[in-house]
Amino acid sequence: MSPEPLRIAVVAGEASGDVLAAGMIRALKLRYPDAIFEGIAGPHMQAAGCTSLFDIEILSVMGLVEVLSSIRRILHVKNALVEHFVKHPPDVYIGVDAPDFNLRVEKALKAKGIKTVHYVSPTVWAWREKRIFKIAKATNRVLGIFPFEHQVYDKYQIPYTFVGHTMADIIPIAPDQVQARKTLNLAVQEPCLALLPGSRRGEVAKLLPVFTQTVEKLWQKMPDCQIVIPAANQARTQQIHEYLQDNLPAWLNDKRVVLLEGKSREAMIASDVILLASGTATLEAMLCKRPMVAAYLLSWLTHKMMKRMYKPKYFALPNILADEQLIPELLQEDVNSERLSQELISLFSTDTTELVASFTRLHKSLKQNADERAADAVIEVINE
Numbered sequence: 001m002s003p004e005p006l007r008i009a010v011v012a013g014e015a016s017g018d019v020l021a022a023g024m025i026r027a028l029k030l031r032y033p034d035a036i037f038e039g040i041a042g043p044h045m046q047a048a049g050c051t052s053l054f055d056i057e058i059l060s061v062m063g064l065v066e067v068l069s070s071i072r073r074i075l076h077v078k079n080a081l082v083e084h085f086v087k088h089p090p091d092v093y094i095g096v097d098a099p100d101f102n103l104r105v106e107k108a109l110k111a112k113g114i115k116t117v118h119y120v121s122p123t124v125w126a127w128r129e130k131r132i133f134k135i136a137k138a139t140n141r142v143l144g145i146f147p148f149e150h151q152v153y154d155k156y157q158i159p160y161t162f163v164g165h166t167m168a169d170i171i172p173i174a175p176d177q178v179q180a181r182k183t184l185n186l187a188v189q190e191p192c193l194a195l196l197p198g199s200r201r202g203e204v205a206k207l208l209p210v211f212t213q214t215v216e217k218l219w220q221k222m223p224d225c226q227i228v229i230p231a232a233n234q235a236r237t238q239q240i241h242e243y244l245q246d247n248l249p250a251w252l253n254d255k256r257v258v259l260l261e262g263k264s265r266e267a268m269i270a271s272d273v274i275l276l277a278s279g280t281a282t283l284e285a286m287l288c289k290r291p292m293v294a295a296y297l298l299s300w301l302t303h304k305m306m307k308r309m310y311k312p313k314y315f316a317l318p319n320i321l322a323d324e325q326l327i328p329e330l331l332q333e334d335v336n337s338e339r340l341s342q343e344l345i346s347l348f349s350t351d352t353t354e355l356v357a358s359f360t361r362l363h364k365s366l367k368q369n370a371d372e373r374a375a376d377a378v379i380e381v382i383n384e
Contacts (some may be wrong), residue, residue, distance in 0.1 A: 005034035006382070009090040010041065010050055011081065011105065013059035013098025015199040015232045016280035018042030020119060020145075021096045023166040023371035025050055028378065039094075040081075043233065053084065057201075057235060059098050074101060082108045089114050091382050095139075096120060099131075107138035115381050119143040119374060121160070124152055132156050140381050143374050146321065147365055161377040164368025171265065171287040173360060180270035184228065184258065191348060192226040193218065194271035194290075196264060196281050197240075199232035203277050204239055206297040211275055212248055213337035214344065219256075221345055230260040230267040237261040273347045275340065278316050278329060286318040286327075287363050289356045291347045293328045295335045321362050326355060 008028065012021045022044035025037055029049060037045075040059065041052035054077050082105055085093060092115045095102025099122035106116040121144040124132050132152065135142060141159040144150065153160035181188050195215065197207040215227055231237035240259060244251045251257050260267060265284060268274055274285045274292040285292045294316040314320050316329040328343045 005036055006032050007036045007038075007088070007090040008378070009039045009085055009093040010037055010045065010096065011039040011094070011098070011102055012042060012045060012056060012096040013040070013101055014056070015042060017096040017098060017120065018044045018056065020166055020370075020374075021045050021050070021094070022048040023170075024094070024119070024374040024378070027371040027375035031375065031379070040077075053081070059101055077101075078105055081105055085109055085114065086112050091115070092117060092378060094119055094378060103131075103134055103138045107134070110138060110140070115140050115384070117141050117143060117378055117381055120145055121149045121153075132158065140384070141377060143377055145366070145370070148321075161373070162368070163373035163377065164370040165283065165366045166370040167284055167287055168363055168366035168368070169370055171284070171363075173363060175269040175288050177269055180266045183266055184260070184263065184270050186226055186228065186258065186270055190224050190226050191222055192228060192271045192273075193344065194264075194267045194274045194276070195227055195229045196232075196267075196274065196276035197229075198277035198279070199236065199281075201235070201239060203279075204236055204243075207277055207295065207335070208240060208243055209247070210295070210297075210335055210337060210340065212244075212251070214275065214340040217337050217341035218344055221341075222348065224256075225348075226256050226258070228258045228260065228267045228270060230262065230264040232262075232264065234261060273344055275344060280317070282327070283317045286321075286359045287366075289359050289363075291327070291350065291352050291355055292318075293330065293340060293343045293347065295330045295340065297332065297335055318359070318362065321365075322358060326358055 010021050012018045025045060025048040028035055037050035038053060040054050040056055041050040042056045046052055058073060058077055078101060093106060093109050094117045095106050097120040102118060106118060110116045116139045118139045121142050122131055136158050141161060144160055144162050145165045147162055150160055150162055178188055186192055195211050197204045197211050218225060229240060231240050268285050268288040268290055271290055274290050276285060276292060276294060278294040278296040282294050314329060316327055318326045319329060
């Protein structure tokens with residue numbers, strides 16, 4: 001009698017986690033073609049063979065205060081997942097990022113004897129370091145994407161594996177800008193700005209108005225500048241289209257403006273400069289070797305709380321990784337069209353040789369064959 005196929009639970013909370021999880025799922029499927037994957041999956045995970053029990057949009061909320069408005073719905077999903085996986089125990093539960101959600105699920109399942117892995121270390125190195133004790137209770141192992149994270153896990157003797165980042169493996173060290181422009185039908189000779197206002201509804205609602213105002217100012221100085229807007233998914237495409245239709249209908253027929261669904265990487269590579277919401281997208285932009293301006297708007301209360309608790313000097317990932325300010329990062333009142341347009345215009349005329357060299361060095365540090373290393377670690381946990 002043949003053994004039962006592996007059952008692996010995988011839950012991602014947003015677009016970046018969807019990409020990480022999909023790569024890991026594909027690597028696991030190469031070793032265990034009959035393995036069954038289910039959880040909360042975005043389009044990349046579903047394409048890799050993971051069944052989604054809930055819409056990933058439910059968990060795509062960021063901010064200490066912002067989560068409160070969705071708390072009942074999130075708790076319902078959390079309880080339903082725990083109940084489902086207790087009744088149908090997987091060989092391992094893998095929570096991908098979304099720590100406030102996944103660590104709670106992991107803790108409940110681990111208490112029932114189910115092995116758990118948390119993929120993407122919570123930012124214990126940045127704030128709320130005492131969460132490390134909750135992580136220890138919730139997980140059998142943490143998989144980390146940044147090389148400096150192991151220090152805090154070694155300090156508390158918690159199992160941790162540095163796997164690198166799947167995007168660093170996929171994106172070429174020297175991306176081809178001309179080919180990307182041809183792929184997206186963009187003019188090869190004209191300047192191009194990529195606009196990425198975020199993957200969550202709340203991010204886009206806050207940042208898109210400021211970003212479009214910034215473009216209007218940019219066009220006063222650079223009227224030929226092309227604007228490419230790669231929406232993170234179908235929901236964001238609709239949201240952006242509706243905003244433009246209601247507020248800037250001329251944009252929809254402006255040949256300088258290209259609205260895409262997905263294809264953020266191609267858009268970044270095709271661009272000369274990027275304006276984007278701070279988050280994982282800044283890491284992808286760094287790997288694409290493009291100068292960028294990172295911006296973020298938090299609620300007043302969330303910002304006040306973060307100012308008290310957040311330890312690093314920077315919040316944009318390229319700056320955190322380099323431990324120096326490689327890119328402009330703007331928060332709150334600094335996120336205005338005047339300041340943003342000034343920063344962008346400066347970048348269009350700046351020699352990026354040193355910046356690209358720094359980005360390349362960081363790229364190589366993250367290029368670790370992440371999908372396979374993550375799959376190795378998951379199998380080790382299953383076999384422990």
